[in-house]
Amino acid sequence: MLVDGAPVFDNEAATSQICLIRESGDMVDSTETVGYALEFAADMRPYWSEAVAGNMLEKFRLDRKKRVSALSRGQRSALASTLGLAAQAPLTIFDEAYLGMDAPTRYAFYDALLADYMDNPRLIVLSTHLIEEVARLFSDIIIIDAGRLVLREDAETLQGRGATLVGPRDAVDRATAGLRVLSTRDLGPTRSVAVYGELADVGQRARAENLEMGTMPIQDIFVHLTSEGDQK
């Protein structure tokens, strides 16, 4: 694995620029306090922002004096996310850091992530299974299924590529001829298909056949693209 053309493994010039946050809480000594975890990270992280750390603690209502071992799973995730954002590393990777957080905390994290990115634009990689929740944060999307790269697109383009067409079976078949059909469902004479391609072209075909057309949320595109791989 290379970052800026340099190997990452045990290369301090690269690793000091990277912050990998996992929900498991391996960034902190669980016998210590939240405050100590932050002090330790501040000492280790070259771009540490105390202001961001303070804001996040307040947002997540984390007590600096509380022992990490006494935190709930969600609070541990919140602490890990705090460390990740406050590190301000040029490459920050959140590997499902939200696990354990309840919905309001997750949304608070997404808001903080977006605000922080606006203040300090940098590469933030967010790996997640809760796609719909975080779809608004994405600028680029990479879908990996069982270690296989399924897709790499910018979010805007991807959102304009998924569509559903509903109508009489024959008309739908004519409209989707030559297109990449992700899934097909039949209900009596009515057929519903999910297609992946240029929406302008799909829209023209749908109008020509008088079909109902809708855009597909990113999560549905994800589900269809990954299940397409499973079927192969």
Added chain:
Amino acid sequence: MTTAQRLPKGFALFPKRLLVEQGLFAGMVWAGFSLVMLIIPVVVSFFRPIEVSGWGFGLGIAQWYVLAIGCYVGWQMFELHVMHGQSRRGFLKSAFIFTLLFSALVAALCVVTFLPEALIYGTAGWPQVLDDNRLYDGPFDFPMLFLHGWLTFALYGAGGLFFGVAFYRNSALATLCVPAVLAVSWIAGLGMASTDGPLQFLVREGVVPSEPNALLATVLHVLCVAVLFGGAWMFGRDAAIRKKAA
């Protein structure tokens, strides 16, 4: 200011944070432990005469404390530092420096404790006798007391670091290394005419002096500490960072 506009400060080789934290902790442990070890002879004196230095026994316990700290550094701090961006090799180098300086600090604390003990023993009229089988002549032979403590603690600290890193990497493989580490400690002990281990035949055969020898002890300990550091390096230089259970 954006991230790209700032320069990273990098990781210092000198383990300042580790030394300050563990130095303060060692100071607190020493204060409590030495107090207990100074009180014990007073209590024992009500039941039987005091014939040896109580703190002399304390030295034997202190080496296990240093070993435990070495394990902690190799097991816990290794992962934490790597997770926060320091390289494995960079941390191990810092850990080696830490082990040598921390063992010197503990040795100094141990030497200093003979002074209040001398005051108590002198007042009570008890003989402050130490184990004969050592590099020093008595409780006031401070340089040799310090050398003895430093060499011993550095060996135990390096052993702890080795075990910490080795068990972090692979507990089964590390368990297999226990005999090797014991052998290293027996070899180091030859310079101090240690009666431990199966290498006593070397003393009986006259290969090594039967009396503690400062030069031999220093050379053997330095070599053995280097071997243990080498073992820690071998296990730690490419150890995978595990994902803990949540």
